[in-house]
Amino acid sequence: MSSEEGWRLTHLGRLLGHAMRRFDARVLHLMAHNIDVPLALSNLAARAQISAAHIHITRHLALRGSRLTELAERAGMSKQAMGDLVDQCEAWGLVTREPDARDARARLVQFTPTGLLWLQAFKEAVVVAEREFREEVGHDVATVVKIGLEAYAGGAG
Numbered sequence: 001m002s003s004e005e006g007w008r009l010t011h012l013g014r015l016l017g018h019a020m021r022r023f024d025a026r027v028l029h030l031m032a033h034n035i036d037v038p039l040a041l042s043n044l045a046a047r048a049q050i051s052a053a054h055i056h057i058t059r060h061l062a063l064r065g066s067r068l069t070e071l072a073e074r075a076g077m078s079k080q081a082m083g084d085l086v087d088q089c090e091a092w093g094l095v096t097r098e099p100d101a102r103d104a105r106a107r108l109v110q111f112t113p114t115g116l117l118w119l120q121a122f123k124e125a126v127v128v129a130e131r132e133f134r135e136e137v138g139h140d141v142a143t144v145v146k147i148g149l150e151a152y153a154g155g156a157g
Contacts, residue, residue, distance in 0.1 A: 023129055024055060030125035036117055056082070057089050057109075058122045065108035067100065094118050 008014070056075040060066070066074075072082035086109050089095045094115035100106040111119060134142040 023133070026129045026132065027055065027122065027125040030128055031118070031121045034121040034124065036121060054085055054089060055122070057085055057095065058119055061095065061109060061111060063111070065098070065100075065110035067106055068109060071109055089115070 056077065057071065060071055060074040062070075068083055068086060069079055071086070072079045075082060077085075086095060086097070090097065093112055095109050096112050097107040098110055100108045130142075137145070
């Protein structure tokens with residue numbers, strides 16, 4: 001590739017995408033090896049049956065529960081795509097759909113007790129992955145990256 005085309009490999013969006021995929025892969029790996037995660041879920045994660053897409057539910061589902069439309073919006077996904085993820089997570093015992101007390105026509109997606117264990121494993125894995133990032137790039141760089149990303153993400157809308 002010529003130097004005139006090199007920008008396609010090194011622009012910020014591409015680097016952010018690679019970094020996010022690396023971070024998510026590390027988090028999933030750590031979750032797959034967390035002894036507090038139910039064995040069936042660990043096996044799914046270890047065999048790459050659970051992907052970063054499934055982490056969207058872990059990242060965005062409110063502890064009190066969320067409507068599917070809210071969950072999809074927070075994750076930046078279509079309602080149909082989020083519905084498919086919720087279906088899978090429901091089959092794995094991570095979430096359940098319950099009637100919404102505020103609107104009998106609506107349903108809330110909520111964590112199950114197993115889902116709350118999964119959420120705790122996610123939290124622990126993120127802490128480790130962030131620590132590893134700081135160790136790899138140095139504390140000062142990690143701090144600047146985090147501040148910069150927070151400022152950039154905050155300006156998104």
